[in-house]
Amino acid sequence: NAGVMQNPRHLVRRRGQEARLRCSPMKGHSHVYWYRQLPEEGLKFMVYLQKENIIDESGMPKERFSAEFPKEGPSILRIQQVVRGDSAAYFCASSPKDGSGNTIYFGEGSWLTVV
């Protein structure tokens, strides 16, 4: 899906460093979702954002993780002081409006490896 752009596709960080993952939604989409996928597992919802607003961050770990979707520019998922357990694929999705899942389009993911 060329619409939702994520970068970097692959990121290696040492324990204790910071990871920043970027997501540009499809053109015309103002809703962004971040999911995490551990190896051999399904996707777990992390956070739902609209421009300049966090709507639902119930899936985000309370510490070290933060997300933003500024008025201009991509959405950013930030992980501070990474640990080995943060190694996962992080998927961004976007939709033109809130609603059922059929309007959600996924990017190709950012694979974080913590060494």
Place this chain on the structure above:
Amino acid sequence: QQQVKQSPQSLIVQKGGISIINCAYENTAFDYFPWYQQFPGKGPALLIAIRPDVSEKKEGRFTISFNKSAKQFSLHIMDSQPGDSATYFCAANRDSNYQLIWGAGTKLIIKP
């Protein structure tokens, strides 16, 4: 109540055969049931979806069967092809709720 249980975890089918993946849910408020296909290194892509007002939906070789009373739904892939080899995820949510609840996935391998 929020879980979606998917089985089998992995499945090997001969080319030309029928692949069947099952999911079960508990929350009767769910009213949207999509299936996603994910290839290695790629994001999930919506394959087909169903709402509980119908018992079956077919798109090409892909069919969803839905059993509301049993709270189960399944994906059937007819005439399975090697290109269908991927991980398949079922999911569910309420139409008014953006938060999809995902199954754990089924790794499907189609043998030529």
